[in-house]
Amino acid sequence: MSWPLRGSLALLPLLFLAAMVAAPLTRLLWEGGSAFNPALLQDGYLQWRLLWSLAQALISCLLCLALGLPLAWVLARYDFPARGLLLRLLLLPFVMPTLVAGLGVLALLGPNGVLGINLQDTPWLLLYGNLFYNLPLLVRAGVDGLSQVPASRLLVARTLGATPWRTFWRVEWPVVRPWLASALCLIFLYCFAGFGLALLLGGQRYATVEVEIYSLVAYELNLADAGALALLALAVGALAAGGYALIERRLVKDSRAGPTLCRRPQGWPQWLQLAGALLLLALFAAAPLLAIAMRALQADAANWQALWDGEVLAAIGNTVRFSGAAVLLALALGLAHGIAAARWWWLRALGFLPFMVSPVMLAFGLLLLYPQYGASLWLLESAYALLAYPFVAKAVAGALASLPPTLPAAARTLGASRWRAFHRVSLPLIRPALRRGLAFAAATAVGEFAVTLFLSRPEWTTLTTLIYQRLGRPGAANLEQALLLTCLLLAFALLAFLIIEWPEKNRAAD
Amino acid sequence: MFKKTVLLLAVAGASLSTLAGELRVLTHSSFSLPKEQLAEFEKQAGVKLSIIKAGDAGEMLNKLILTRANPIADVVYGIDNTLIGKANAAGVLEPTSSKVGRNVAGISLPGAVAVDYGYVNLNIDKDWFAKHKLAVPASLDDLARPAYKDLLVVENPATSSPGLAFLLATIAGKGEAAAFQWWAKLRDNGVKVAKGWSEAYYTDFSRNGGARPIVVSYATSPAAEVFYSKEKLAAAPTANLLLQGGVFQQIEGVARVKGGKEPQAAQAFVDFMRGNAAQQAIPTEMWMYPAVAGIGLDPVYKHAELPKSATTPTLDAMQQHTAGWVSRWVRVVLKSGN
Numbered sequence: 001m002s003w004p005l006r007g008s009l010a011l012l013p014l015l016f017l018a019a020m021v022a023a024p025l026t027r028l029l030w031e032g033g034s035a036f037n038p039a040l041l042q043d044g045y046l047q048w049r050l051l052w053s054l055a056q057a058l059i060s061c062l063l064c065l066a067l068g069l070p071l072a073w074v075l076a077r078y079d080f081p082a083r084g085l086l087l088r089l090l091l092l093p094f095v096m097p098t099l100v101a102g103l104g105v106l107a108l109l110g111p112n113g114v115l116g117i118n119l120q121d122t123p124w125l126l127l128y129g130n131l132f133y134n135l136p137l138l139v140r141a142g143v144d145g146l147s148q149v150p151a152s153r154l155l156v157a158r159t160l161g162a163t164p165w166r167t168f169w170r171v172e173w174p175v176v177r178p179w180l181a182s183a184l185c186l187i188f189l190y191c192f193a194g195f196g197l198a199l200l201l202g203g204q205r206y207a208t209v210e211v212e213i214y215s216l217v218a219y220e221l222n223l224a225d226a227g228a229l230a231l232l233a234l235a236v237g238a239l240a241a242g243g244y245a246l247i248e249r250r251l252v253k254d255s256r257a258g259p260t261l262c263r264r265p266q267g268w269p270q271w272l273q274l275a276g277a278l279l280l281l282a283l284f285a286a287a288p289l290l291a292i293a294m295r296a297l298q299a300d301a302a303n304w305q306a307l308w309d310g311e312v313l314a315a316i317g318n319t320v321r322f323s324g325a326a327v328l329l330a331l332a333l334g335l336a337h338g339i340a341a342a343r344w345w346w347l348r349a350l351g352f353l354p355f356m357v358s359p360v361m362l363a364f365g366l367l368l369l370y371p372q373y374g375a376s377l378w379l380l381e382s383a384y385a386l387l388a389y390p391f392v393a394k395a396v397a398g399a400l401a402s403l404p405p406t407l408p409a410a411a412r413t414l415g416a417s418r419w420r421a422f423h424r425v426s427l428p429l430i431r432p433a434l435r436r437g438l439a440f441a442a443a444t445a446v447g448e449f450a451v452t453l454f455l456s457r458p459e460w461t462t463l464t465t466l467i468y469q470r471l472g473r474p475g476a477a478n479l480e481q482a483l484l485l486t487c488l489l490l491a492f493a494l495l496a497f498l499i500i501e502w503p504e505k506n507r508a509a510d
Numbered sequence: 511m512f513k514k515t516v517l518l519l520a521v522a523g524a525s526l527s528t529l530a531g532e533l534r535v536l537t538h539s540s541f542s543l544p545k546e547q548l549a550e551f552e553k554q555a556g557v558k559l560s561i562i563k564a565g566d567a568g569e570m571l572n573k574l575i576l577t578r579a580n581p582i583a584d585v586v587y588g589i590d591n592t593l594i595g596k597a598n599a600a601g602v603l604e605p606t607s608s609k610v611g612r613n614v615a616g617i618s619l620p621g622a623v624a625v626d627y628g629y630v631n632l633n634i635d636k637d638w639f640a641k642h643k644l645a646v647p648a649s650l651d652d653l654a655r656p657a658y659k660d661l662l663v664v665e666n667p668a669t670s671s672p673g674l675a676f677l678l679a680t681i682a683g684k685g686e687a688a689a690f691q692w693w694a695k696l697r698d699n700g701v702k703v704a705k706g707w708s709e710a711y712y713t714d715f716s717r718n719g720g721a722r723p724i725v726v727s728y729a730t731s732p733a734a735e736v737f738y739s740k741e742k743l744a745a746a747p748t749a750n751l752l753l754q755g756g757v758f759q760q761i762e763g764v765a766r767v768k769g770g771k772e773p774q775a776a777q778a779f780v781d782f783m784r785g786n787a788a789q790q791a792i793p794t795e796m797w798m799y800p801a802v803a804g805i806g807l808d809p810v811y812k813h814a815e816l817p818k819s820a821t822t823p824t825l826d827a828m829q830q831h832t833a834g835w836v837s838r839w840v841r842v843v844l845k846s847g848n
Contacts, residue, residue: 031576045845102713110713111721120721121702200713204666204703204844211705215668218569220833221576300740367573371580374573375534375562452539455573455582456563471708472540473797474731474748475738479718 005418010340010347013333013393017350020386021357024365029231031368032223040225041232046212053208054236056123057191060130061184064138067131067280069180072142073168074277078265086281087143088497090136093285094443095493096292097467100486102200104288105129107295114291126206129197131284134187137440138180139281144436145179146172148402151261178248178402182394185244189237189355209233214360223364230358237356238349245349248401289490296483303480307488312466315485319446319462319492322384326445327438327500329385334392334437341393342400351393354386363453375455383454388441395437399430439500446493463489533557533775536574536583536767538567542795547787555778566706567593567671567762574767575600584770585779587625591761591822592674594619595829604766606777610784611802620825622765625783626798629729629817630675630758632662632751635716638723650680650755653724654695663702663714663722666844667836670706675758676726677839678828683755683821686835690842697843717748724751730797733814737794746813759820762798 040046075087093101105128109119119125149172157167193210204211209229216226265271306312341347366383367374403426411421447464456465463485470482533555541563552559562583564570571593574586578600589597597603598621608623617624639646647653653662665673681689702722704710711727714720732746739747764783766776782788789800794808799816823831 043845045841099708099712102709103719106713106719110719111716112719118721200705200709204705207844211669215666218565218572219668219836221572303740364573364576367582368576371577371582374577374582375560452565458561458563468708469539471712473738474711474727474734476735476740477738479712480740 006340006343009336010344013337013340013389014350016333016382016386017353020366020382021353021362024362024369025230025357026365027369028223028361028365029227032225032227034224036224036228040228046209046229049207049209049212050232052206053192053210053233056126056130056206056208057188057194059127060134060191061188063127063131064134064187065180065184067284068135068138069142069176071135071277071280072139072176073146073172074273075139076143076146077262078270078274079262080264080274085498087140088439088501089494090140090281090285091439091443091497092289092490092493093132093136094440095447095490096133096289097447097464097486097489098197098200099471100292100467100482101129101132101197101288103483104292105132105197105201107291108287120201123206125201126197128284129201130191130194132288133197134190135284137187138183140436140440141179141183142176144433145176147260147262147432148179149175149260151259154261175402178398181244181248182398185240185352186355186394188240189352192236192240193233193355193358210358210360213358217360217364226358226361230361233358234356237352241349241352241356242346244352245345248348249345292483292486293490296480296487299480299484300477303477303484306477306481307484311461312463312485312488314459315461315463315466316488316492318460319464319489322381322460322462323442323445323496325381326384326388327442329381330389330392330441330445331438333385333389334441335396335434337389337393338396338437339400341397348394348397351390351397354390359453367455375457377460380454380456380460384445388444391440391444392434392437395433395440396430399433400426403429435501439497442496442500443493446489446496463492531557531772531775532560533585533772533779534560534562534583534770535779536562536564536570536586536588538570538588539563539565540796541587543788543791544795547791550787551779551782555775555782557772557775557778559779566669568674571597571602574602578602578769581767581769583767584772585764585766585776587764587783588762589619589622589765590671590763591619591759591825592671592678592828592832594622594763595825596832597622597765599829602768604768604770604773606765606780608777608780608784610781611789612804614799614801614803617761617801619761619763622763623780623784624761624763624801625788626792626796626801627759627761628798629820630672630679630726630760631729631817632676632753632756633715633725633727633731633748634751635723636747636749638716642723646751647724647753650684650692650753654692654699656699658699658724660700660702661722662696662700662724663704663710663720664726665706665710666703667839670704672707672726672728674832674836675760676756677835678823678832679758679821680755681835682823682827689755690838693839693842697846701843703843728797729757729817730793730799730811730814733810733812734797736813737808737810750815750817752815752817754819755821757817757820759817759822760798761801763801 105125106120107113108115109117109125109128111118111120153171154167157171162170194208213226213229216222216229265274337351341351366379370379373379408421408425411425416424467482467485470478470485541561548559564573567588567590571589573582603621605621606623613624617627634646644657647658652658664676667674667677680692684692702714704714707727710725712718714722715725716723729750732748732750735746735748736743764780766773766780770776784802789802789805792798792800793811
């Protein structure tokens with residue numbers, strides 16, 4: 001694609017990022033001025049916060065990779081009943097409100113947990129929590145990457161006498177590497193700038209830098225110090241994203257010219273591998289969800305009936321409306337960004353920007369910059385889209401970059417217009433990745449991100465906000481209703497994932 | 511596709527401009543009144559009500575201060591006695607009064623109109639204490655003793671209103687120096703700090719999946735436990751622990767916003783919050799006591815307890831020192847300093 005065309009495509013997401021990230025952040029930093037306290041960075045406590053934020057993010061990345069890659073390999077290579085459903089179920093942890101996820105984790109490994117081990121207040125529980133949220137990201141990326149390896153190449157390698165191990169390192173690893181790198185980059189950013197589960201499960205001892213920024217902005221209105229910290233966090237995030245984009249450029253390999261390998265396990269060792277993988281997934285991704293579902297099932301009839309309430313129905317309606325609109329916005333922004341970024345590494349790194357900036361800085365900055373729109377649906381929708389669209393952009397850019405340029409080039413030689421070549425050749429080939437990106441975008445939009453920091457109105461109550469409202473009051477009935485609402489939220493999310501990633505005829509495209 | 515997006519944005523943008531006759535009410539996230547009452551107010555005042563929730567009360571006030579050049583609301587509800595000094599000093603409120611109702615003795619806010627009040631104090635899990643055959647602590651100092659190690663969870667005053675209220679009560683009760691010495695002992699005795707009330711109550715309190723039987727909550731929480739119980743309970747599963755120096759009286763109010771529009775409707779809303787209907791609804795909607803004298807309470811309030819005394823710093827002291835006290839608390843409890 002010529003650069004003026006790509007440039008004009010890039011303009012849409014760039015303008016959006018400028019309006020939604022750069023401008024509000026700059027405005028807030030400007031408001032804070034340069035009066036920040038340099039002693040802040042020499043404070044041992046804050047240095048510890050920074051170090052801990054970094055350390056837990058890196059450890060989570062390593063653990064996700066160590067556990068997730070074998071899992072992804074098994075899920076990519078072995079076919080089994082309900083495999084497609086399982087791949088979609090994998091997105092559910094993403095939707096869980098942090099507080100409910102915490103309740104689920106504690107129901108397993110807390111003081112009264114069903115597993116009989118109490119890990120509350122230990123770092124193990126935090127890492128478990130981080131795995132719960134992030135392992136699915138890596139597994140899905142790994143499955144998609146491994147599905148890019150043509151069966152013919154694997155079979156040739158095996159026929160020529162390579163062991164499965166050697167085949168993996170020489171054939172599959174080079175193809176899956178960029179997919180893993182991008183997922184790891186995202187996991188790092190999530191854990192580093194994360195607010196939620198670690199703090200919830202570990203108390204303030206395990207607070208991340210973001211918690212300090214939140215407290216400085218929301219409670220002390222100390223914008224100068226908050227700004228300095230936020231810039232520092234941004235720098236770390238930028239290093240991670242820039243580093244990733246640079247590495248990925250070298251890693252990308254053309255791939256995918258033929259059907260892929262995914263078949264029933266043969267012989268008991270292969271069945272055993274599959275069983276082991278499913279067990280691991282059950283333990284790390286499904287168990288907290290099941291714990292919540294079990295407790296919800298024991299809820300009183302009266303609380304079940306309370307679900308059939310005008311408030312709940314309105315919340316369902318809002319959830320569908322808002323996340324639907326966010327997904328559409330994310331599709332437009334993500335396609336434009338992804339296509340433009342397929343050959344521009346810096347644009348790809350920029351796609352991670354929404355995850356690098358402190359959310360509370362963003363929320364206050366937007367309020368300061370656009371006070372008249374502070375309580376408008378438009379701003380809330382844009383915030384949803386901002387956090388959702390990078391998934392689409394990432395998926396599209398990655399898929400396009402690994403597409404052999406010979407394919408659209410051949411179409412062009414045969415007389416197809418540029419648009420037609422894209423529409424008939426490239427688009428069908430990247431469609432599975434696009435759908436995966438959209439499913440993640442939907443999960444982000446249905447989930448809670450940005451919900452609590454922005455101004456909101458009672459008539460915009462979504463299922464997630466309703467869950468938090470219930471958990472804002474004492475009483476068993478409130479807790480039960482929150483759990484039931486969570487199950488409802490998960491059911492709706494699953495439905496959305498099934499619709500977005502409706503299995504295509506080409507099974508291997510999963 | 512891009513056309514579609516642009517169109518979408520344009521449509522959304524067009525619906526933004528404030529309609530004539532719209533009253534914007536800024537509240538914290540716990541605001542709740544029956545829909546019918548709000549609809550009735552709209553009819554009476556002839557305005558459309560836009561309730562805007564802005565997070566926790568502290569966060570809400572800061573959003574108001576940040577946007578004072580271009581106010582995001584016309585009237586604000588939920589500023590309490592810990593924040594009113596800061597709000598008045600920042601000049602974001604129009605001095606407001608109301609002729610409706612007479613205040614409960616001692617309940618008022620300077621420059622704003624008191625709407626409700628309540629108490630922040632410790633709650634205990636009765637079952638836990640019965641099962642472990644441990645005497646309930648009789649003083650704040652007891653909590654620093656080895657017998658009560660790892661039993662208390664508090665909210666971080668830097669991120670939570672009840673957490674801040676409890677810290678202020680201990681300072682007023684013990685004096686600043688003694689209070690921070692006590693907090694240092696508490697830190698060594700394994701106090702857990704949670705981000706906010708929901709986290710503390712639902713993941714750390716032993717009544718709900720946590721391991722700690724003492725939590726900072728409200729004096730009305732035991733009544734709410736009965737009100738929202740599964741099978742109607744005869745007695746609350748939790749109880750108030752009203753210790754000297756551990757009870758804070760919180761007063762919440764409503765005020766017009768400086769530079770806001772619709773001043774008449776704003777005043778009407780202030781009066782509405784003081785009216786019988788709203789005042790009667792507040793106890794079981796927001797779990798606070800009505801600030802207007804002579805309002806009857808729901809029978810479930812027999813499970814709540816009106817503390818006989820509370821230790822609350824003066825408004826001046828809170829305005830001048832709160833920020834410093836919170837940083838000192840963070841230094842002592844989280845940074846293990848002094």
